[in-house]
Each structure stands twice: as C-alpha cells, then as structure tokens.
Amino acid sequence: MSPASGKPQHQSVPANSRRSFLKGGAALGAGLATMTVLQRTTLAAASNRLAAANALFQDQPLAADQVVRLPEGEPVRFDPGVTSGGKGLEMLQNLFEGLVFINQRDGSLQMGLAETMDVNDEQTEFTFTLRDGLVWSDDTPLTAGDFEWSWKRVLNPDTKSEYTSALYPLLNAVAIDNGEAELDTLGVKATDDKTLVVTLEAATPYFPLLAATWTYYPVPQHTVEEYGEAWVEAGNMVSNGPYVLTEWNHDQNMVLERNEKYWGEKPTITRGEFTLFADPVAQALVAFEADELDQAQVAGADLDRVKNDPVLGPLVQVFPRSGTQFIVMDTTNPPTDDVRVRQALSMAIQRDALANGVLKGEFTPAPTILPADIPGYNEAAALGEDLDKAKQLLADAGFPNGEGMPELTLTYTATSTQEKKSAEYLQGIWKQSLGINVKLDPLEDKAYQDWFNARVDQPFNMLLSFWGSDWGDPANWHNQLFDSQADLYHSHWKNDEFDATVREAVSMGDAEARIAKYQEAEAILNQDASIVPLFHLNRIYVIKPWVQGIVHYPILGRTWLRYISILEH
Numbered sequence: 001m002s003p004a005s006g007k008p009q010h011q012s013v014p015a016n017s018r019r020s021f022l023k024g025g026a027a028l029g030a031g032l033a034t035m036t037v038l039q040r041t042t043l044a045a046a047s048n049r050l051a052a053a054n055a056l057f058q059d060q061p062l063a064a065d066q067v068v069r070l071p072e073g074e075p076v077r078f079d080p081g082v083t084s085g086g087k088g089l090e091m092l093q094n095l096f097e098g099l100v101f102i103n104q105r106d107g108s109l110q111m112g113l114a115e116t117m118d119v120n121d122e123q124t125e126f127t128f129t130l131r132d133g134l135v136w137s138d139d140t141p142l143t144a145g146d147f148e149w150s151w152k153r154v155l156n157p158d159t160k161s162e163y164t165s166a167l168y169p170l171l172n173a174v175a176i177d178n179g180e181a182e183l184d185t186l187g188v189k190a191t192d193d194k195t196l197v198v199t200l201e202a203a204t205p206y207f208p209l210l211a212a213t214w215t216y217y218p219v220p221q222h223t224v225e226e227y228g229e230a231w232v233e234a235g236n237m238v239s240n241g242p243y244v245l246t247e248w249n250h251d252q253n254m255v256l257e258r259n260e261k262y263w264g265e266k267p268t269i270t271r272g273e274f275t276l277f278a279d280p281v282a283q284a285l286v287a288f289e290a291d292e293l294d295q296a297q298v299a300g301a302d303l304d305r306v307k308n309d310p311v312l313g314p315l316v317q318v319f320p321r322s323g324t325q326f327i328v329m330d331t332t333n334p335p336t337d338d339v340r341v342r343q344a345l346s347m348a349i350q351r352d353a354l355a356n357g358v359l360k361g362e363f364t365p366a367p368t369i370l371p372a373d374i375p376g377y378n379e380a381a382a383l384g385e386d387l388d389k390a391k392q393l394l395a396d397a398g399f400p401n402g403e404g405m406p407e408l409t410l411t412y413t414a415t416s417t418q419e420k421k422s423a424e425y426l427q428g429i430w431k432q433s434l435g436i437n438v439k440l441d442p443l444e445d446k447a448y449q450d451w452f453n454a455r456v457d458q459p460f461n462m463l464l465s466f467w468g469s470d471w472g473d474p475a476n477w478h479n480q481l482f483d484s485q486a487d488l489y490h491s492h493w494k495n496d497e498f499d500a501t502v503r504e505a506v507s508m509g510d511a512e513a514r515i516a517k518y519q520e521a522e523a524i525l526n527q528d529a530s531i532v533p534l535f536h537l538n539r540i541y542v543i544k545p546w547v548q549g550i551v552h553y554p555i556l557g558r559t560w561l562r563y564i565s566i567l568e569h
Helices: 018-023 025-029 037-057 089-095 144-155 173-177 207-211 221-232 280-289 302-308 339-347 351-358 387-396 417-434 445-454 478-482 496-505 511-528
Strands: 067-073 100-102 109-111 114-119 125-130 188-192 195-199 243-249 253-258 271-277 295-297 316-329 408-413 438-443 462-468 531-543
Touching: 067 089, 067 280, 067 295, 089 243, 089 253, 089 271, 100 207, 109 114, 125 207, 144 173, 144 188, 144 195, 144 221, 271 280, 280 295, 280 417, 316 339, 316 417, 339 387, 339 417, 339 511, 339 531, 351 417, 351 531, 387 417, 408 417, 408 445, 417 438, 417 462, 438 445, 478 496, 478 511, 496 511
Parallel strands: 067 271, 408 438, 408 462
Antiparallel strands: 100 109, 114 125, 125 195, 188 195, 243 253, 253 271, 295 531, 316 462, 316 531
C-alpha cells in the first residue's frame, strides 16, 4: 500500500469450499502465523505496556461521550476505487466494508457484507451471498449489482484508478485494462440482488484476502453518478461501513459518526474526530501533549525524549508493520539504466546508519525488499553493502570516483519527515563515498502524486516510496508491484526471468515449491537494483491510557474505530 499506480497479479491459501475456508481461518487469514518471532514479541510487548498503562483506568466505566481524537493527513485520492493507499485510507476503512474484512486484532478473515461464500473445486469461481436487508447509509438498498458496477468502474479508464492491478486475478481484467476487451467481459456477475459470482483467470485460493482490500469495496452508484468526483465530499458521500462522513473541512479536519444503518454490531465509539496535518508524524505529538489528540505517532528527534519522559514513556507503543521503504530507479533513463550504477548506489548505502542513526532506531535496516514476515523472504538475496565494490562498479560504468556522472535528481514527498531525512542522508553518503552529486526534489503531496503518475511514460532518475503489505503473500509484492506488466512504481524494469518466475509461482499449489520460486524472484529483484531497499517499517505511538482497543495489525494496519472505547478520565 503506497501512493502509486500500475498493474499486477497475486497469491495462495488452501480453501476449496466455504466450509473448509471458514474452518481454515488460520490457514487463510491468521496473519499472526506469518509474523516473525520478533514481530510477535514486539506486538506482545506493546500490548503488555499498553495494559500496564491502562491499569490505572481498568476499573473505570465507559465515558459518557464516546469520542476519539486522531491525527491524519489530507487525503489526495479519497475514493476506494481510485486510491492505491496512503493518506485517507484510515477513514475509508472505517466508512466502507467489502464482502469480507480482516480482523485487525488477529489478522483473521471475517465475513462482511457477504453472509456465505462458496468456492468451486478448481478455486476459479467464488460465489458470495449477501446478507439480508443491506442498505447504504442513506437507506438505499445495497445489492450485488453495486459490487459488479463498482469493480467494473475501477477498470473503466475514465475512473483513472491508481490500483487497477488489484483486480487482475478476475477473468479478463488484464485484457480490459490493456484495452483489449470490453468491461462487460469482466469476471464478475450479479445473478440477483443477493448473489455475486466471481470468475478468475486461474486458481486463486487467496482471493478472499484480496477481496478484503479497499479496491473491492462497493461504492454508491447513485451518488457517484449524481455528483461525479465530488461524491466523496461530506454531505454527498454515502457509505456502508460502521461510520459515515459528516464533516470534511479540507486541510483542517474530518469527522466520522456512527452509521445507524450498518448491518453489524454498533461500535462503542460514536464519533471519530480526525485533525488533518500536513505531516501527521511531525506535527501530531504537540497536539497530543496539549491533550488535543488521543493518539500520535512518535518519530525522529522526539523518540529519545518521549521514551525517557516519565509521563509519556509508559504510553509508548511499538507496532511492527509489514512494509519497506525503498528507492525506485528509472531503468530506461541514463545513467540509472546501467545496472552497475544502480548496484553501486545501493552498495554504498549504510542502512544501519540510516535506520538506527539518522532515524533514531525508529525503523529496521532492510537488506532485501520483502519484509521478514512475508513468505519468500530471502536474506541471502541481499545485494549487500560494499563500498570498495561500489566504487569499482561505478568505474566500470565509466564514472571513476563519480567523474563524468551527471547530477542525479531524487524526488520524494516534502511532507514526510522520514523521506526528507532519508533523502538528505542519501545525498550526503553518495557525495562523500562515490563523488556523485544529487539534487533533492521534494514535492507537496498533490504535486508528488501528479508527478508520479506522469512517470508512466516520462523519464526520471530516482524517487523514494514504500509499500506496506495488503495481505501476507509475496504475490502482493512480486506480482503486483514488480512484474513488468504491473510496474506499479514506473521503474520501467523488465526482466524476463523474473517475470516468468513470479507468473509461475503465483498459482502453484505446492506451498514449499511456491515459496522457493518467490525466493528465486527476490534474488533477481535485489541483484538488478531497480528497487533499492532502505528500511522496514514500524509505527511508534503514544496513546492515552483511557483509550481502549487501539490496535495496528502489521498487515494493512490502520486505526479501526469499531474496536475502540473511551473510559472515564
């Protein structure tokens, strides 16, 4: 999950009937089983510290006002069918719900708007039966036809979706996205108001996990057609999740209130108030300390102070994330079209100095692109760090000690503190170690998004971005991001061996052989250095002790209001 756009394919879990799927929740959705020992330990420690901090309030009754105050950034693409993630996703996951959803407490898959799901023996057809009486927040009936219309809308070129690749497992989705087939041939059909039949290109037993992601949410056809792009504004938007959008003062705040039309259990929190910051990571802590927020992320120079503060220290919680920050290089634009240049740039980076020095231990050095909790992780695939070899590679490419190398440009989002500090570190280390001059090009969110989307066919040197797992499988990375057909980050990298490897792996039934294939792919990807890993992600928060139930699951972790309650304080 990241600000990006592009095209891909996907993953695998054993399930050949609705019964085996539901009984096999551990196999399908138990993301805890895919977490590393370190992540489980860190998550447990966070829970223990939070429990200790909450102990002072454990005998307190619920507060009369169930209002939680949270930080966020101004959404750039606030439409489930358009956005590829980033700012605003927190709110979208509270406003909408799909056929199924991921329980953010333990990673298990839960039935959402669908009451049942049947899968054929070949795992190429999924039939979902919706619950009775589903309605949108304006009381308009919600039907299987809303799903069919919404999914086809994603692939309609007029929608300009950034994340069409999420639908690629569906029959004819790739052909439609390439302009080679009509929208009506997409493998989704509402056979009546309650029944949705989904036909896939190939066996895709992991499809339910994919269907839990936001691109598969239904959107309200009647308001989209009435208001156009403005359907997402407060007063226009209707939703189907536990909450509705009641206020959006751009660049200031958003308010979500409980959706009384939601089919499921009504959440305890009646109102979520989101303050919109230009950089929530850098700015929210001040508001937290002024008792204006109930949660804030802690980063950079604030980390040591907060950890050692007698009041704030006990409130610190560390939540591991399944994600990686990386550099994307344009492999068709000189000089980064030369693999030796890309490798030299990668091998000169001291990741421990960046993660534990510059970024104060907030993140974990990333030797490879895949996070350690994703099957297919292969630490042996790392390109490694070797300054002498980096200098030799640069000389072999015709730039001894950086001589003759044109100035490179590194583009990133100006509102991200971690990207700003990372960019400044990279600029310095490459100049000091390799004699390469790098111009920094920070852009505001909207400008960055527009610039990034234009890289589909326009050259660049390097950009900073990241990906956070949408589900726990290497296909979410290798097929969806880096297959040349996907090219989600516009590196224009094409490696026939890599493409063949991941396309074979994606639908393999033998789990062990499948993971071995993805490990081969990870080695190819790291060695070619079109994507250069920097660090794996964590989130460090301070949370008020009277706030119960805030969880951030490593995969697609966001603050879900439905789990939260406020105690008297």
